[in-house]
Amino acid sequence: MAQVKLQNINKIYKNGYHAVHDFCLDIKDGEFMVLVGPSGCAKSTTLRMIAGLESISSGDLHIGDKHCNDVLPKDRGIAMVFQNYALYPHMTVRENLAFGLETRKKPKDEIERRVSEAAEILEISELLDRKPGQMSGGQCQRVALGRAMVRKPEVFLFDEPLSNLDAKLRVSMRMRISRLHDELKQSGRPATMIYVTHDQVEALTMGDRICVLNRGAIMQVDTPMNLYHKP
Ligand code: ADP
Ligand code: ADP
Numbered sequence: 001m002a003q004v005k006l007q008n009i010n011k012i013y014k015n016g017y018h019a020v021h022d023f024c025l026d027i028k029d030g031e032f033m034v035l036v037g038p039s040g041c042a043k044s045t046t047l048r049m050i051a052g053l054e055s056i057s058s059g060d061l062h063i064g065d066k067h068c069n070d071v072l073p074k075d076r077g078i079a080m081v082f083q084n085y086a087l088y089p090h091m092t093v094r095e096n097l098a099f100g101l102e103t104r105k106k107p108k109d110e111i112e113r114r115v116s117e118a119a120e121i122l123e124i125s126e127l128l129d130r131k132p133g134q135m136s137g138g139q140c141q142r143v144a145l146g147r148a149m150v151r152k153p154e155v156f157l158f159d160e161p162l163s164n165l166d167a168k169l170r171v172s173m174r175m176r177i178s179r180l181h182d183e184l185k186q187s188g189r190p191a192t193m194i195y196v197t198h199d200q201v202e203a204l205t206m207g208d209r210i211c212v213l214n215r216g217a218i219m220q221v222d223t224p225m226n227l228y229h230k231p
Contacts, residue, residue: 002064002077002154002192003029004050009059011045019045021217023059030190032181036203037213043196046213047157050194051080063155079148080157083164085140087132093119093143094128100151111150118146122176138169145177158195162202170202178206204228 004027011020020042027033035043048054050061052073061068063076079100087096097115106114119125122142132140141161148156158177162170177193184191197203203210204224212219212227220227 003027003062004033004155004192004194005060005062006046006050007060007062009046009049009061010057011042011049011054012057019216020049020057023218025211025218025221027192027194030185030192032178032193032195032206032208034203034207034210035194035196035213036198036200036210037219038198040215041213042216043198043213044159047080047159047194047196050076050155051078051157052076053080077154078157079151079153079155080159081141081144081148081161083160085132085137085144087140087143087147089132092129092131093124093135093146096132096143097128097146097150100147104151114150114152115146118149121149121180122146137164138173141165141169141173142176145173145180149180152189154191156191156193158193160196160198162197163199174202174206 006023006025009020009023010018012018023046035046037043045054049056052068052071056069063078068076088099091099094115097118098111101111101114116125119128122145124139124142124146127135127139144161162173165173181191181193195206207224209221209223210227211221
């Protein structure tokens with residue numbers, strides 16, 4: 001069970017700036033939730049608090065049935081995909097994919113199996129011996145998605161993962177991520193996905209539900225249908 005529950009979450013940065021105002025949001029187990037809004041509305045701050053990369057000033061965060069305010073990032077059952085890929089430049093694709101599993105002391109054969117499984121699904125098997133510097137942005141982003149995938153997290157966090165890609169690649173990556181969400185659901189191991197974007201089309205096409213943010217406040221939470229297609 002990996003429901004993600006934000007109860008009256010606030011973020012006040014050290015300089016006194018009140019970035020997140022009393023967020024209450026119930027993200028269901030296996031749901032694809034998009035956080036959308038203009039630059040500066042606190043999408044990234046919110047995601048980073050869920051990831052444990054930013055402290056929570058007040059309120060309660062639950063992931064699954066666990067109170068997570070003070071839980072280390074690595075113990076939250078999450079994996080994050082960043083805009084800038086965040087791959088290790090000196091490692092090959094294979095090593096990048098395996099790294100998070102090796103640090104978790106997974107058996108070697110299981111690591112190999114998970115890496116080749118993810119590589120196959122993402123069509124990067126032929127890139128396994130390359131380093132990030134020898135790949136295109138789209139290829140790097142597939143590896144970044146693969147690195148999250150191999151960990152089999154209960155929750156995926158995406159921080160504007162497609163904004164450095166050209167329009168055509170954006171569409172194909174969008175479909176890839178949606179398909180991954182569907183496949184995990186069908187396999188009986190659904191993953192909750194929380195996806196941050198400023199792009200309304202992306203929000204509309206990907207989200208089971210959309211949370212609309214503005215200036216650090218939640219404006220609306222609803223399905224794409226109800227938000228955009230109501231007469
Ligand atoms: P978004 O991801 O929607 O673009 P952010 O979460 O990055 O928005 O930022 C939300 C607000 O918090 C912005 O006004 C930003 O300037 C401010 N902010 C972000 N990080 C810090 C920080 N470390 N210290 C102070 N203010 C910050
Ligand atoms: P570990 O597997 O020991 O957690 P990682 O380097 O894979 O080592 O990740 C360290 C922590 O940083 C993760 O547990 C996670 O909380 C956070 N993190 C989230 N997404 C990523 C990511 N894509 N790559 C690296 N770290 C991530």
